[in-house]
Amino acid sequence: MAITRHATARWEGDLKSGVGRLNTPQSGVxxxxxxxxxxxxxxxxxANPEELIAAAHAGCFAMALSAQLTEAGHPPTFIESRADVELSMDGGPHITQVKLTVRGQAPGVSADEFRRYAEDAKTNCPISKVLAAVPISLDVQD
Structure with missing residues (x-):
């Protein structure tokens, strides 16, 4: 089973004085x-693309960590995650790194165990995998 989500963007004008609009028709966010x-x-x-990537990554990571902890029999009381997406302007704009920060509580889990679960979630959440440079396809329509 596959789930498809989508967003749209419309840009009008040149880069510096133009304006864009983002829409997420399915959720309405x-x-x-x-x-x-x-x-x-x-x-x-x-809005800006890097902040949207950061929000997606922070949310996906928190959900993956929650799933891991719950599967191990330790449903978390809470997880707070933050993703910092760094955009460098050297040689033209490009993302140089994403830094995840997490804080949480799961009854019966030591700090070391929590760290191990967090490392696994960082590696295996779907957004982490996408940001690890997966192939991207392009469909150009008239």
Missing amino acids: FKDTRYGFNTRFGDEKG
Whole structure:
């Protein structure tokens, strides 16, 4: 069984003065959410691709860690995760690293065990796997 999710983006104008809109029709979380040059490379409020990657990674990682702990018989009381996506401008914009930070509590799990479960979740959550450089295909439509 496969599940397909989608989002759309529309960009109008040149890179620096143009504006984009993001939509996630299935969930409705984004509805014409603005993004642009200054929300990505400056400090203007609005969405940006790196923040969206960070949110996806933090959420996926937390769910994977919860699944691992629960499967081991230690459902977590809570998990707080953070993903920092670093965008370098050296040689043109590119993501140089993602740093995951996690804090949580699972009854009956030592700090060392929690660390082992977190390492496994970091390696095996679907978003971690995508960010490890999987092939990307392209379908160009008229």
